[in-house]
Amino acid sequence: MLIEIDARGLACPKPVINTKKELDKLQDGIILVTVDNSIAKENILKLSKSLNCEAKITKEEEDLIVIEIKKGKNVIIEDKKDNELEDKCIFISSDKMGEGNDELGEVLIKGFIYTLTEAKPYPKYIVFVNSAVKLTAQNKSTIENLKVLEECGVEILSCGTCLDYYNLKETLQVGSVTNMYNIVDIMKNSSQTISI
Incomplete structure (x- = not known):
């Protein structure tokens, strides 16, 4: 058909x-x-x-x-890296971590992403929405650490609508662009979603 x-x-x-x-x-x-x-x-x-x-x-x-x-039945696509990853999604919605002082929040989010590189097993997905897309397009420190995770099979996904809003689609440095359908699908089907 x-x-x-x-x-x-x-x-x-x-x-x-x-x-x-x-x-x-x-x-x-x-x-x-x-x-x-x-x-x-x-x-x-x-x-x-x-x-x-x-x-x-x-x-x-x-x-x-x-x-x-x-x-069809004869189509099999394998992802060898999947077995090294936890079926978890980390959902990041800001380029800062926590409420209060913005400067401190920027330091904390950098520290959080660095710590993810040291904490195995890694999650299958890290999703960035709203101002968090700046972490995949502008922030050198977080981009370097996210590249480490990506090389190990973690899917780094940035919301396309958010990248457009901040005029960052052309400067995305790590991972790929995604959409709200895919984000919802990942969050629904992951065994756990951790929101930051």
């Missing part, structure tokens, strides 16, 4: 939601998803991997990207 989805012009996270709906209905077959931006492309590739589907780009032009997703 072949299903085609035209998700061009749809705001995030609609392309992912529409793709997920069709994948949920499909037992065995191929879905061709057409999008018009790299953020939607990356989000759909991540969705495919999370659902154990095989995905590849079949066409990529400036405003036209076609993703082929195969779903």
